[in-house]
Amino acid sequence: MDFLELVNFYIIPGLVIGSIYALGAVGITLVFAILRYAHLAHGDLATLGAFLALAVVTGFGISPLAALPIAILGTAAVAVGIDKVFYEHLRERPKIVTVMASLGIALMVRAVVQVIWGVDSESYVKGIVRPDVYFGLRIRDREIYTVIAMIALVGVLQVFLTQSKWGKAMRAMSDNPNLALLSGIDNKKVVMLTWIIAGGLCAAAGVFLGINTELKSMMGWNMLLPMFAAAILGGVGRVEGAVLGGLIVGVAEELSVLVLPSEYKAATAFAILLFMLLVRPTGLLRGKVL
């Protein structure tokens, strides 16, 4: 196997799927950092976002990329709504209660998607798109969009977190909730902001997964494990760590086919997750929470 083949069929798909994992992992890591629990409905929120975009695409006949902002807003609103209706009542209870509740939310969100859009595979645009060749590299235009959009979204988020007043408030909540509350930070606004960002990133992950493959009602749930592996690998609470983790998990999954029988590909993320928890539970970039 030559170098180009390795890049074309293993590294590039790995980076693309890794970017999608990264978008989800950033949301998981933020929820973990600020609210301190594992949010298991994350994958199904991504499914919802993808299908919201499908509704816009079929309803208005625009491209999925143009539908992305609407899907992001819609999913962010749903995420905030779910928090208000369900998670808020559990805030003072042990965190495991909320984790279990989020599993229930995952099933509910998926059921809603299945009721509205059915259980068949869908796609934004029918037919197939063959890749363009750049200097021997086979890349589809949508793969470029996916990686660029991920970098742009995370870049904006990073600037927001480090530069703006509310971003700083979120980081303060993550570092020390009690101190943050004492210094007058509005807990409720920070929580709401967290859900807006997490929900929006979920939608982006779902839409890009849908653009690159198909839309299925189980698409998000199947991504949950790799996304968690990415968040933990990068260090829980670190946005840049989640991006790094996502890319590593994505590429590792694809490369695993070279050494392992291909039926074990799905287990790669799980193996990475276990290995990191055993060897370096704080993650590559020294996460702040775990």
Place this chain on the structure above:
Amino acid sequence: MKLKMLAIAGGLLAATALSTAGAKADVKIGLLGGVSGPIAAMAPAMIDAAQLAISQVNDQGGILDGETLVGVVGDSACNPQGGTDAATKAVNIEGVTAIVGPHCSGAVLAAAGSVTVPAGVTMVTPSGTSPEITGLDDNGMVFRTVPSDDYQGRALARTLREQGYEKVAVAYINNDYGTGLANAFKGEFEAQGGQIAGFAAHEDGKASYRSNLADLSSGGADTLVIFDYGDGTGLTILRQALENGFFERFVGGDGMKSDAVINELGTENLADYFASSPVGEASNALDTFNAAFTAVGGDPDAIFVTTSYDAAFMLALAIEKAGGDKAKVAESLREISNGEGEAILPGEWAKAKKLIDEGKAIDYKGAAGDHNFDVNGDVPGTFALFEVGAEGYEVVTNMK
């Protein structure tokens, strides 16, 4: 206030329960299918076909002493857990007399092993095709109206060899269905002098299979044989293989003969795509079924509708023959279709019921075949290879 509402709701519920209890008891059969999951696109037509058999029974005087036959639909989700859950609910809560389904082999094996065989409920799957089901230790309670993949895999291998395919790669889904079909295909293809240049299982539900495909194509095969579901991972694999030009030709098993493939990828991209599937042999019985199913708005060419219909109709006959006794259904199922007695065509419920009541032997001739079960509850079958034409799937050749 809340309590009061609850009390009212409870009272209403009790009232409806009482009013139905006054009528004659219904005979229930479970219709377990992959309503959600990777064969979700196929399941509705299959369940409709089974419901057609049930409505024919009820239109022609009902079952036993004029009781109503009721089909209880359950979602087996095309996986072992879903199959077990749905079967448990059907057997323990609904109290079904027999079960049509589940649709997927893994679900059949799990439901049979943990629920229906211990409970003594007869099960007829219209689409569980894994060779594993043949050898299942089931006290003779698991049947199928669809031929085993052992036949299909070998027939497909012979047909491809006849058409001049020399070197193929095989990608199969890592479950009972994919593994059974792939192994049957591989054995026969190699025995016929063909070469398998890549043979790999894959897990369901990943977003990218390009590395798997690169690995499979590295053996130099120009044809990819896919044993997967065309509404699930199989679609993703086919799409990525087409987009990246890994192979020139594609051949799928019965699971790949899904409309989702045509709808999502487009007819123009599928000129080199073929799929095999069991077909009903041309017969009076098939024509009768086709006419009846078309009349209720069904598509008689949809996959597994004939086997689903036969499974439901035969179970109704067997329940009638057994006098409603759950324990005798399996035995009766063999008796109503063993090649001896007066021929019964699809829909001939009143005639069959009369003969059974008179104690005469009947022999059901189904839409999908004669269904004379062998000792394992299997039936032989006929298959055809399909291509994608303007009107959907069209027969290329019959497979032997």
